[in-house]
Amino acid sequence: MRQLSKEEFKSLTYEKIFELLETSESGLSAKEVAERQQEFGFNEIPEKKQSLIVLFLKKFWGLTAWMLEFIIILSIFLKHYIDAYFIGALLLLNTILSFYQESKSSQAVEALKKQLAIKVRTIRDQWVLIDAKEVTIGDVIRIRAGDFVPADVKIIDGSVGVDQSSLTGESQLIQKSSNDILYSGSIIKNGECTAVVAFIGNNTYFGKTTELVELAKPKLNIENMITKVVKFLMIIVVGSLVLTLIVSYIRDENLFALLPLMLILLVSAIPVALPAMFTVSMALGSQQLSKKGILVTRLNASEDVASMTTLCADKTGTITENKLSLSKVKPVSNFSEQDIYVFGALCSLEANHDPIDLAFISACRQKNIDLSGYEQINFIPFDPKLKRTQAVVKFNSEQTTITKGAYEGICNICPVNDEKLKTELDQTVNEWAANGYKTIAISIERSDKIEFVGISALYDPPRKDSSVFIKELRKLGVNIKMLTGDAKPIAREIARQVEIGVSIAEPQVIRQAISTDTKTAYDIASKADGFCEVLPEDKFYIVKALQSGNEIVGMTGDGVNDAPALKQAEVGIAVSNATDIAKKAASVVLLEEGLGTIVNLIKMGRIIHHRVLNWIVNKIVKTFQTVVFVCIAYLVTGKFVVSALDVVLLLFIIDFVTISFSTDNVRWSRKPEIFNIKPIVRVSVIVGILTVLESLFILYIADKNFQIFANEHMLHSFGFGILLFSSVFNVFVIRERGHFWESIPSRVLLISMFADIVVGILMISFGIIVTKLPLVLLVLLIFYLILVSILNDFIKVALSKR
Secondary structure, X not given: OOOOOHHHHHHOOHHHHHHHHOOOOOEOOHHHHHHHHXXXXXXXXXOOOOOHHHHHHHHHOOHHHHHHHXXXXXXXXXXXHHXXXXXXXXXXXXXXXXXXXXXXXXXXXXXXXXXXXXXXXXXXXXXXXXXXXXXXXXXEEEEEOOOEOOOEEEEEEEXXXXXXXXXXXXXXXXXXXXXXXXXXXXEEEXXXXXXXXXXXXXXXXXXXXXXXXXXXXXXOHHHHHHHHHHHHHHHHHHHHHHHXXXXXXXXXXXXXXXHHHHHHHHHHHOOOOHHHHHHHHHHHHHHHHHOOOEEEOOOOHHHHHHOOOEEEEEHHHHHEOOOOEEEEEEEOOOOOHHHHHHHHHHOOOHHHOOHHHHHHHHHHHHOOOOOOOOEXXXXXXXXOOOOEEEEEEEEOOEEEEEEEEEHHHHHHHOOOOOHHHHHHHHHHHHHHHHOOOEEEEEEEEEOOEEEEEXXXXXXXXXXXXXXXXXXXXXXXXXXXXXXXXXXXXXXXXXXXXXXXXXXXXXXXXXXXXXXXXXXXXXXXXXXXXXXXXXXXXXXXXXHHHHHOOOOOEEEEEOOHHHHHHHHHOOEEEEOOOOOHHHHHHOOEEEOOOOOHHHHHHHHHHHHHHHHHHHHHHHHHHXXXXXXXXXXXXXXXXXXXXXXXXXXXXXXXXXXXXXXXXXXXXXXXXXXXXOOOXXXXXXXXXXXXXXXXXXXXXXXXXXXXXXXHXXXXXXXXXXXXXXXXXXXXXXXXXXXXXXXXXHOOOOHHHHHHHXXXXXXXXXXXXXXXXXXXXXXXXXXXHHHHHHHHHHHHHHHHHHHHHO
C-alpha cells in the first residue's frame, strides 16, 4: 500500500480508497495493524514538553526565591558567610524537593490522561473498542452521536451531523454522508456512520487531537479563602515587624544587620508550600479515586464534590444494573411471540452496545432464532425525543420498515383500532409498569401497510447495593433524586424498591416554571424524589432549578445531549458508558456502574477539603508562633530569640511536615463542606495566641534557671527548639477536629513529624549548626511543649463545639 495524497483523499470514492490502502469493509487483521503502526506510527501528536533543566531553573524565579536569594547576597555583604552557605543549600534542597513533587503530580495527570483516552469502535476480525491512539491507516471505524472524530476519515455508509467549530470556527452543523470527509477533532452531534481511516496524527488536515483532561485549573473557592487568610496574616506580620523596627531604631540597633532576619520572618508568612500542597493533595486524591473506578478530568473537581448537597442520578446503570432482559412478550393479531423477537432484533445494531438492542439480540440467540437470511439496509438510531429506533430490512427481495420504541410513540404512528385490544394492551402496559417493567412496542410497514406487531416487557433490576448506598448518601447529607426516561409508574416502583421515595415529578412543570418563577421551580425540584419521562435537555432545567435555591448539584449523564447539564452542574459526572462529549463536559468520569463509586467520590472530596483546611489552620498558628512570638520576645527582652539562619532552617525542616498534610488520614465530614472562613480563623488565632504566651513562659523559665539571655547563641538555640518542637506538636492538635487521639496521622505525616523531632534533638544535643544545650534544658522544653499541646487540644475542641 501507499500513503494517499490530500487531493486523492478528497476526490476518490471510498471504494477506490479501499483499493489503494489495501483494506476493505472487514477492516484490518492484527498483523496488518502492527505493520502499519510500525510504518506510520501511532495516531497522536507528540506534546512539546519543556526541558527538565528549564523547569528546574524556573524554581529559582519567584517572590519567595527572590527574597531568599537577596538574603544570601545581603549575608555575604555583611560577611555572614555561614548563613549565606546554609540558606543557599536549603534553597537548593527545597528546589529539588519542589521539582520532585511537581514531577509526581505531572505523572499523576499523565496517568489520568491515558485512562481517559478517547475510545474508538473499530473492526479487527470483530467490532472492538480501542484507544484512539491505536487507530491506523486503513482501519474501518464506527462513529456515532457524541463521539470525537479520531482521524481524517471518509464515510462508507450512514449519515451524521458534524460540528467542526473547533477546527474552522464555524458553528454551523453540517450533514455528511457516504464519500464525505470527516476531519480529526470534529464532533458528531447526530446520526452514525462507518468510515475508513486515511490520515492519522500529524498528517491529519488540521493536525489536531482532542483531550479529555483539562490541565488548566480554574481558581478555587478554597484559594479565595487562603488569599483572605494570607492578607490577614500579612497585616499581623507587617504590623509586628514595623513595630519591631521602630523599637530597634529607638534602641539604636543596627537596622541593616537586622534586615536578613526581618526579611526571613516576612518570608515565613508567605505560603511557600501552598502550590505544592494543593497540587499534591489533588493529584494524590485523583490517583486514589482512579483505583476505585473514578477518573477526575479536572483536578479541582474534588472541591465541588466536598460541598455537593444534591445528586441527580440516572436510573439506568447507576441505580439499576443496566442489564435489560426480555421478560415477557405479547403479540397481537396474526403475529407470534417469535415475530417480536425477530423484528426487535432486526431493528437493533449490536455495534452500538445499546442495552435495549442487546436485549433483543441476546433473546434471539438464547432461543436459537436464525437471522442470517435478513439484510439490514438502513438503521436510524434511537431518538430521545421520538423515543424510537427504525430500520429497513430486506428479506426475499421484500423490504420491511421496522419501528421499535415506547408504547405510546408506536401507537401514535400505528394506532390500534380494535378498542377491546387497545384496552387490553393499555392494561397490560400499566400492570408491567407498576412492577417496574419497561414496555417496548414494535410495528412494521410493508407494501404501504403499517401493522402493530406487539409489545414486550424489559426488566432492568435495581442493584442489590443501591438502597445501601442511598442510605449512606443521606447520612453524608446529600439528597438523591432519580432521573429516568421511563413512565411514572415504572419510576415510582423502582424508586420505592431502592427506598428513594415515591414522590415522582414530571420535568415539564419545571421547564415551564424556571423562566418565570424560579422559587416554584425550586420547590418542585427540591421536594421531588425523582423525575420521570426525562429528556436530556430536561436535566439542564432540573440543575438550574436546584441551583436557584443555592444547592450544589451533582448530575450524572452519558449522552451528547447531557453535555449542557453536566457543564451547568457543579459536579458533572459522566457514567461508564458515556460518549466522548459527555466525558469532556463532565468533571468526573466513572469507570464502574453504581452509586458506590459516587459515595467514594464524595468521601475523598471531603478528605481533600479537610486536609487543605488543616493546612490553613497550621499556617495561621505557625505565623503567630514564629513572627509574633519573635517580635514580642524582642519587645519584652530587647533580644532576638532566633537568628535569620534559624528561621530559614525551620522553614525548610517544617516544610516536610507541611507538604505531608496532603497525605494525612483525615476523617470525612458527615455533611457537605461550607466555605466559611470565620470559625476557622477564630480557632486558629486563639490557638496561635496561646502558643505565643506558652512560648514566652517557657522562655522566662529557661532564663530564670539557666540564664540563657546571657549567651546569645544559647538563646538562639533554645528559641529554635521552641519553634521547631511546638510546630510539630501542634500538628497533632490541628489535624483532628476532635481530640488528637481520635484518629492516627498517615504514615508519611507521622514519619515526617518523627524525623523533624529526631533532627531537632540531634542538632540541639550535639550542637549541629545551632549551639548545644544542656540535656536537662532540652528535656524540660520537650516535656513542657507536650503538656501545653494537650491543653491546647482541649481548648480547640471546646472552641470548635461553639
